[in-house]
Structures are given as C-alpha cells and as structure tokens.
Amino acid sequence: MLGIVRQKTLEQSLKKIRPAVSVLRSYSSAAKQMTVREALNSALDEEMSADSKVFLIGEEVGEYQGAYKITKGLLDKYGPERVLDTPITEAGFTGIAVGAAYYGLKPVVEFMTFNFSMQAIDHIINSAAKSNYMSAGQISVPIVFRGPNGAAAGVGAQHSQCYAAWYATCPGLKVLTPYNSEDARGLLKAAIRDPDPVVFLENELLYGESFPISNEVLDSSFCLPIGKAKIERKGKHVTIAAYSKMVGYSLKAAEILEKDGIDAEVINLRSIRPLDRSAINDSVRKTNRLVTVEEAFPQHGVGAEICACVVEESFVYLDAPVERIAGADVPMPYAANLERMAVPQVEDIVRAAKRACYRSVQ
C-alpha cells in the first residue's frame, strides 16, 4: 500500500516536472545556433569516430587546423595517420586518395579551394567517377572531395570560379551544395557514408554564418538524402531555385517581393547531381513561373540545365519564359565595385522575379 502511495506521489511529481522539461527542451532547440564551420567540423568528427576507414587528406588540414579551420582539432583527436598534411601537389595527393578508395578506405580530400581541384581533375573524373562503370561494379570509389567553391571576396579571377556545372556534367559523380548548417551536417555525413565519389561544394563566405539547428540535426546519426531538394519557403506566384549562398539571397529577395504582393517559393537545391527534377517541376507546375539563381558563369550552367528539364517536363505549365540569373560572363574582376557587379545581388533576383510575373520593374 505504501508502494502505491509512493508511486502516486512520484507520478504526481513527475507530472509537475515533465511539462517544465518539455518547455525547456523546445525553447533550447529553437535557440540553438551553429555555424556552418562547426557543422562541418562536427560531421567530420562524428564520421571519423564511427568508421576507422575514414581519413582526411589535404593541405594544412592537420597542424594548421585547416586553412579555414574546418578540420580544427581533428589531428589532435585522431592522430597523423588519419589526418594527413600534404605538400602543395593536388594531382599527386588526389591520385593517392583515389587509389586508397579503390582499396576500400574512405578518404575525405580537402581542396583549399575548388580552383585548385583543376590540377587534380583527371583523377576526379577519370580515376574516380568512371571506375565503377568501367569495372562493371567491382571497383567503387567511396571518396569525398570537399572545399570552398565559387566567389569569395577580393581574391581575383583564378580563385573565384564555381565548379558546380563542370562536375555535375559527369556521370558517376554526385555533386552536393549545402547552404545552411543543417545542410552542411546532413549532406557531409551522407557524402562520407556514400559508396560513390561525391564532390562537396562549400562556400567560404558561409563558413562563419550561424543558423538555428534542431536536436534532431545534432544527433550523430543525422543524415540528409542525396538527390533531394528542400523547399525553404513555400509560395505560390513564382519559383526561385538556387544553391549555396544564393539560397540566402533568394530568401531575402522573397521577403522584398512579399511586400509587393508576390509570394515566392524558394527551393534550396542541395544536390546538383542528381538534380531533384521532380521537386523543381512540382513547384513550377504550382507557380507557373521560374527564376534560377547561381553565382557561376551563365553558359552551360546549372540554370541552363534546370530550364531545359522544366521545358522538357512542364512546358504547358509555364506562363512566362524562365529567368536565368547568373554571374557575369567574365573572369572575376578584383576591384570591389566590379566584383559586386559580377555576381548576382538580391536586387537582381527581385527584378527577375518581377519580370517573370510580368510586373513593371523599377
């Protein structure tokens, strides 16, 4: 009998405690912030901890703690056999990493920027991407190539190119473009676990940006599916499809458009290869208007591919021609005023959306 009384008081006191706990939990999950840098670092840490075959290789990834501090602390934690500092020899160390992947290890290769990956592109395409096909499935290549891609600030023509379209052309590669911290964690973990070569295109200017993050994302088993886009903002008048930093710009553009009565739907592509064609087409069939946004050079770009697939699958649903916003068709200039003109700005996205909606453009 005493036991029942004790149980009842326990239950009552638990009932009093429990609501408080859940309020705290929901408050803390809304308030938790994480930078993209921390998201990438924690993803690498967790995957290295879970699988001893995962190792890091690249310039300054170890003792220097990473050129952009993405690999901070990992050398101390996992030792020099799993975090390898290389000489400045992209073709050489990329070849070594792909060879290790043939054997069954899981390298994560860091390019200090993807501009330098051009020195190693033969190994990425010919040695990694095509191997599974050429060997009829015997040799899969579970490798990740990651690093900052696209324009930074004031680094000139040889350090500012976006390679999304180049790598996405090649069958055998998977190409991912995270935007926020949730993307960074979920997609990098998925990339490392994936048995195929993945090109993981980050953005230097996003590394320091902080985003709210839920407890689910913080869990070490969290993973995002490769090949699925995310609707960052639901809308009904026009679809804006973007990747990486341009998702942030598109969201800002959507806020401005809302004041003019245009309700924009913003798609965060997340995956350039495979491209989530069904998400894009479903959205266009709903809104009937499309704007694509990328920082890269316009010709043969991601926007061009999206436009083609929409015309192929949803032509009758389009009420206006597709608007394609891209970087200027020139090597990146150094002067700050010219550099600003060479990449899309929020106003450019707003103007394009208005054009697609046949509104007058100020």
Add this chain to the structure above:
Amino acid sequence: MEAALTKKDCIITSYRDHCTFVARGGTLLEVFAELNGRQAGCSRGKGGSMHFYKKDSNFYGGHGIVGAQVPLGCGLAFAQKYCKDEAVTFALYGDGAANQGQLFENLNISALWDLPAILVCENNHYGMGTAEWRAAKSPAYYKRGDYAPGLKVDEMDALAVKQACTFSKEHALKNGPIILEMDTYRYHGHSMSDPGSTYRTRDEITGVRQDIEKEVRKELDNAVAQAKENPVPESSQLFTDVYAKGLGVEL
C-alpha cells in the same frame, strides 16, 4: 637579380609578385592602386594583388595557382630560343611549389630541348603553414635537377644573388636549364589571413629581420595616399578585355 639581367630577359613568378613588379620598372602608385582595386593600378584594378604584369619589361606576372608559373616560364624560354633572342627566362617559385609535378615535367623538357630557363626556388622554408621538412623528402631544392645543375645562394646577400644570376644567364644560354635555390626568410604570414605565428616563434622572425625599412617608408606612404585618391574602375570595364579581338560581351 635585376643588376644581372636586362629587360630583354623575362621574369615570371607566383602570387608574391609586388616587389618583382617594382624591380621590373613598375611604380609604387601602380602597386598600391592595384591592391586597392583602382584605375591607376597596373592591371587597372581587374587583376588584383596576385596578378601584376608588365609586358613591356618582360614581366609576365603574377600567378595564383601554385607551380603554374614554372611551365609558363619554360614556355617563355622556348619562345626566346625560337626567336633567337639571346635572352633568358627566370621562373621564380617557392619551396612549397617545388614539389609540384609540372615542375619536373618542364625541367625534363627544358633539358631535352636546351631551353634558356633558370628555375629559381625562393626557399623561405615555409609553404603557407607547412615547414619544408614536412613537405619535402629532400629539401635540397637545388639538387632536384638530377640531370640539370643547381646552385645554392644566400638570398639575403644581394651581391651573391647578382653573381649567381650572371653565371646562370651565361650557363642557360649555352647549356640549357639550371636551378638556383635562394635561401631566404618570410617575415610575415603567408597572406592577410595568416598571422604567421602559429607555426613558428616570434623570436625566430625578429632574429632575421633587418632595418632597411625606415628610409623607404615615406615614399611608400605617399604612394598609398595617392592610390587611395584614385577612382575605382568604370562599370563598363567589367566587360572589356575578355578577348583580345571581337566577341565582346553585350550588356
């Protein structure tokens, strides 16, 4: 180096090109204007810090991809021999770049074809944050030629550098490529984002530094002030110079 060369000889280097540009006849205003992205800059603000050029003095830049300047330099030497110019090319690179494969490919071709190329390794003992012993199995860069001869020079001694360059020029014109390893030191970090103190001690740095700077500072300050007054490039400049001929970009 300039004392041993003429302006007919070519120089090509990496992104650490500011002083080389000045040595080839560039003005301080052109340097600081370019760094600030202004019209008076040597590349009219479009190239930036890593891309200074002065073709009329045979200075070919100014390259951001580590190691790329070496094959390009051998190409310049090839052209000089092709045109029978009796001149040589100095291709400068760092100890970090010395491990690049393309360097060895070009040493081989230059030696096969007897090109008047002098490969100058400016060894400051650090490739960004990585000390030479962590990047190179053999940090005796002047010996890497194997079939091409090499000299090691104290880069802190200006007269030694001049002698070495004079000798190398004569050698290259008659016998083909030669490697010069210039032993030097980097006072600052690799770039603006590197404090330069996380991988070495401050004592190490001050031990090497000398006092030449005070006299030059006034001249520099003037140039900087002038550069800051200079206007930014016109917007139309965004689309010029993509091609040398035709097919311009339409706005």
